[in-house]
Amino acid sequence: xxxxxxxxxxxxxxxxxxxVDGRIAKTPLFMPVATRGVVRTLLSEDIEQLGIHALIxxxxxxxxxxxxxxxxxxxxxxxFMNWDGxxxxxxxxxxxxxKGFEQDITDDRVKFKSEYDGSVFxxxxxxxxxxxxxxxxxxxxxxxxxxxxxADKETLLASVEKTTRWAKECRxxxxxxxxxxxxxxxxxxxxxxxxxxxxxxxxxxxxxxLSIGEPTDDMYRMLEIAHDIYPPNSPRYLMGLGSPVExxxxxxxxxxxxxxxYPTRNARHGTIFTQYGPIDIRKAxxxxxxxxxxxxxxxxxxxxxxxxxxxxxxxxxxxxWMRMVTIHNLHFILSLIRNAxxxxxxxxxxxxxxxxxxxxx
Amino acid sequence: xxxxxxxxxxxxxxxxxxxVDGRIAKTPLFMPVATRGVVRTLLSEDIEQLGIHALIxxxxxxxxxxxxxxxxxxxxxxxFMNWDGxxxxxxxxxxxxxKGFEQDITDDRVKFKSEYDGSVFxxxxxxxxxxxxxxxxxxxxxxxxxxxxxADKETLLASVEKTTRWAKECRxxxxxxxxxxxxxxxxxxxxxxxxxxxxxxxxxxxxxxLSIGEPTDDMYRMLEIAHDIYPPNSPRYLMGLGSPVExxxxxxxxxxxxxxxYPTRNARHGTIFTQYGPIDIRKAxxxxxxxxxxxxxxxxxxxxxxxxxxxxxxxxxxxxWMRMVTIHNLHFILSLIRNAxxxxxxxxxxxxxxxxxxxxx
Numbered sequence: 001x002x003x004x005x006x007x008x009x010x011x012x013x014x015x016x017x018x019x020v021d022g023r024i025a026k027t028p029l030f031m032p033v034a035t036r037g038v039v040r041t042l043l044s045e046d047i048e049q050l051g052i053h054a055l056i057x058x059x060x061x062x063x064x065x066x067x068x069x070x071x072x073x074x075x076x077x078x079x080f081m082n083w084d085g086x087x088x089x090x091x092x093x094x095x096x097x098x099k100g101f102e103q104d105i106t107d108d109r110v111k112f113k114s115e116y117d118g119s120v121f122x123x124x125x126x127x128x129x130x131x132x133x134x135x136x137x138x139x140x141x142x143x144x145x146x147x148x149x150x151a152d153k154e155t156l157l158a159s160v161e162k163t164t165r166w167a168k169e170c171r172x173x174x175x176x177x178x179x180x181x182x183x184x185x186x187x188x189x190x191x192x193x194x195x196x197x198x199x200x201x202x203x204x205x206x207x208x209x210l211s212i213g214e215p216t217d218d219m220y221r222m223l224e225i226a227h228d229i230y231p232p233n234s235p236r237y238l239m240g241l242g243s244p245v246e247x248x249x250x251x252x253x254x255x256x257x258x259x260x261x262y263p264t265r266n267a268r269h270g271t272i273f274t275q276y277g278p279i280d281i282r283k284a285x286x287x288x289x290x291x292x293x294x295x296x297x298x299x300x301x302x303x304x305x306x307x308x309x310x311x312x313x314x315x316x317x318x319x320x321w322m323r324m325v326t327i328h329n330l331h332f333i334l335s336l337i338r339n340a341x342x343x344x345x346x347x348x349x350x351x352x353x354x355x356x357x358x359x360x361x
Numbered sequence: 362x363x364x365x366x367x368x369x370x371x372x373x374x375x376x377x378x379x380x381v382d383g384r385i386a387k388t389p390l391f392m393p394v395a396t397r398g399v400v401r402t403l404l405s406e407d408i409e410q411l412g413i414h415a416l417i418x419x420x421x422x423x424x425x426x427x428x429x430x431x432x433x434x435x436x437x438x439x440x441f442m443n444w445d446g447x448x449x450x451x452x453x454x455x456x457x458x459x460k461g462f463e464q465d466i467t468d469d470r471v472k473f474k475s476e477y478d479g480s481v482f483x484x485x486x487x488x489x490x491x492x493x494x495x496x497x498x499x500x501x502x503x504x505x506x507x508x509x510x511x512a513d514k515e516t517l518l519a520s521v522e523k524t525t526r527w528a529k530e531c532r533x534x535x536x537x538x539x540x541x542x543x544x545x546x547x548x549x550x551x552x553x554x555x556x557x558x559x560x561x562x563x564x565x566x567x568x569x570x571l572s573i574g575e576p577t578d579d580m581y582r583m584l585e586i587a588h589d590i591y592p593p594n595s596p597r598y599l600m601g602l603g604s605p606v607e608x609x610x611x612x613x614x615x616x617x618x619x620x621x622x623y624p625t626r627n628a629r630h631g632t633i634f635t636q637y638g639p640i641d642i643r644k645a646x647x648x649x650x651x652x653x654x655x656x657x658x659x660x661x662x663x664x665x666x667x668x669x670x671x672x673x674x675x676x677x678x679x680x681x682w683m684r685m686v687t688i689h690n691l692h693f694i695l696s697l698i699r700n701a702x703x704x705x706x707x708x709x710x711x712x713x714x715x716x717x718x719x720x721x722x
Contacts, residue, residue: 036677037670043681044665066648066673073649074669082665287427288434304405304443308435309398312427316397319680320404 002139002176002203004235004256008345012227012254015344018054018235020138020176023086025053027235028251028344030242030337031088031259032330036061037071037081039330040264041323044083049300050330053085056259059132059140060092064116068134076136088178088259089137090239091128093144096121107165110143125166133175141206141239142170144180149213156184159209164196171200178204178237185210185218187225194229204257205230206237211246211260220249227254244273244336245360248353251340258337263329268322270314273332277361281325286311299331363500363537363564365596365617369706373588373615376705379415379596381499381537384447386414388596389612389705391603391698392449392620393691397422398432398442400691401625402684405444410661411691414446417620420493420501421453425477429495437497449539449620450498451600452489454505457482468526471504486527494536502567502600503531505541510574517545520570525557532561539565539598546571546579548586555590565618566591567598572607572621581610588615605634605697606721609714612701619698624690629683631675634693638722642686647672660692 001021008015016027032039032047035058039047047055062071074080077087096112097105104111109124123131125143132140145162147155163182170177179197183190197205207226210219223238230236235256241247242260250258263273270282274294279286281293292302293310301310301324313321336356343352362382369376377388393400393408396419400408408416423432435441438448457473458466465472470485484492486504493501506523508516524543531538540558544551558566568587571580584599591597596617602608603621611619624634631643635655640647642654653663654671662671662685674682697717704713 036674036679038674038679038681041680043685045661061677065677066669070649070669070673074651074667080667080670080673082667082670288431290435300406306435306441306443308427308431309441309443312431312441313397313399316422316426318397318399319402319683320399322680323684324404 004204004233006233010344010347010349011252013251013340013344013349014254014256015341016235016256018086018257020086023053023084023138025086026341027256028337028340029054029257030247030333031056031257032264033058033259033261034081035261036065037077039326040268041319041326044081046323046327047083047085050327050334052330052334054088055085056088056090057135057137058092058095059089059128059135059137060095062089062135063092063121063131064114068131071135078136086138087136088139089132089135089141090259091132091141091143093128094146096123097145105145107162125169126172129170129172129175129177139176139178139204140170142167142177142179142202144182144208146182146209146212147184149184149209151184153186153189156182156186156189159183160189160193160196163193163208164200167197167200167202171202176203178202178206178235180206180208180239181226182209183222185214185222187221190222190225191229194226198230202234204235204237206239206257207255208239210238211241216246216249219246220253223250223253223255242333244333245357247333247336248340248356251344252349252353263333264326267325267329270325272325273329275356275359277359281307281310282314283311293325293328294332297328297331299328301325301328301331365565365594367594371705371708371710372613374612374701374705374710375615375617376702377596377617379447379618381447384414384445384499386447387702388617389698389701390415390618391608391694392417392618393625394419394620394622395442396622397426398438400687401629402680402687405442407688408444408446411688412695413691415449416446417449417451418496418498419453419456420450420489420496420498421456423450423496424453424482424492425475429492432496439497447499448497449500450493450496450502451620452493452502452504454489455507457484458506466506466523468523486530487533490531490533490536490538500537500539500565501531503528503538503540503563505543505569507543507570507573508545510545510570512545514547514550517543517547517550520544521550521554521557524554524569525561528558528561528563532563537564539563539567539596541567541569541600542587543570544583546575546583548582551583551586552590555587559591563595565596565598567600567618568616569600571599572602577607577610580607581614584611584614584616603694605694606718608694608697609701609717612705613710613714624694625687628686628690631686633686634690636720638720642668642671643675644672654686654689655693658689658692660689662686662689662692
């Protein structure tokens, strides 16, 4: 059973609590990406220690490796990872209908090739949801059809229609399922998609097909459209966005949930979040820098290691540095979201957001 | 100041305590390899949690990256890593005089090319020791000349003579320094080298040039020669050996200290130590195996994760598995050495060794 309780609002920003079968997470909520059943470079105990209460894994990748049967035999994804927080599964639609792996898509099913061994899979939207349930997901995401950006109106309209049709097939009585709207950055089509998805009456509503290269202001406009259409008492989930300032702007437009590989992928490429904006820890200027990654940061990495040491490990390709910076970047985003929640509760969200953005640049 | 106290013997096996400037480690002692100032895939807090009290880093690699000046500026290798156990430095002789990077070696100095950028370095044995001291090592190792295996008598004799000559130059009044014998598996030359090194009167004596491809029985014979010659009240260090049964056999021949990349490198190649012998965790037969890596093991990995999960992470190339298995293999070796010590103290070492070897195979 999914429950969502709205505790407090401040303008359009919202603080709430999401619970699924006794597993609880406060919103706004950032979910790290555990594509293959692990947050890259980390272990389940790290996830616990960072205070992460929800994450999202990917049905497409788990279907390929190790396979649904293996995870079922192991007692589901929670037992497999030995981690007891809320686990969302992405349908993997984005992976299934990519160029190069797309085989054949009809109104009724997706046929696609495994990127691992080329074998061909065929899935209906309903079968996809069933797979997510068999994996043991707390929350399953509808299979949607995400067009590339930019796309012409005709393509966008077709993707909205397909997404709605599939969403209707995904809707079941059992299990917690989120619908997803498409429509690119076309206001009318986005509104049409949000309306149709909202009408199907899911436990939560997501916004898909954004943060894929469109202008930021267009994205914000779409969030405002979704805000006006999606039911206020259900959680709203902006998929695939994880940059600090954009997350705060999205919270200011009524978003409750986020997921993104942005903090972890950036970390592994040497881009470290600090309160004064991102730095590239690989640069030679950090070779003798005794300070921590970010002033005042209390993450395990900043409490123990200097920029100089991390720079050294990075330049000598020692894997340990990836773990250090992944922990730091996740801690940074999680703290930001926690502080945003505090600000919403005290009615200071706008000032908090502006102060952060001013410093972060 | 280095102190070594012999607490107990059982046959030729010895239990003691090594202390350097207040940092203490019990012997027999296994030192993980932290070549570039980090145990690969781990962090300093992992080293603490595993109960590791000593490790060895490599002067050659640290000289190349990040450079001695950087580590000096950072307050020495302990501050750089932020870890407060005993740190040995290897001279890096093995790296400097490798084929392909060797430039020119005389009786007085080594000239070699950096494997990182091709720049040329020139080091006398004394300069090498000074670099190790500047890095902040608790214990420095003499620059020695290790011939390949097999080598003819002439080559071995020349290497013994060079090693002795260099060792005399390395000997200083300050700092804790270990001498190293060479001589391959030639009994007379090994005895000559051990005698000459012992005569220089170092704080400890190492056995070099073994575990590089020679028959195991020949290696054991060399340990017996060293045992008869090296002073009993100083620690004896067999360099580069880390396989479980051979370590126990070496302890039975009077060895106190070990270092090796064997447990960590094997881990990263999927070879996992168990009480019933090594297993290859990458194999398909572990895909649905709910058991831990090794029955009864209490390491953090075995307490939390199944073989199936680790197999999955390994097959999908998720880096987290390398950390999991590195922790397990180090825990295995550290427990083995701790149990060997207990057995020595209770006079049961021989039975302990035989029981272990019988099960391990």
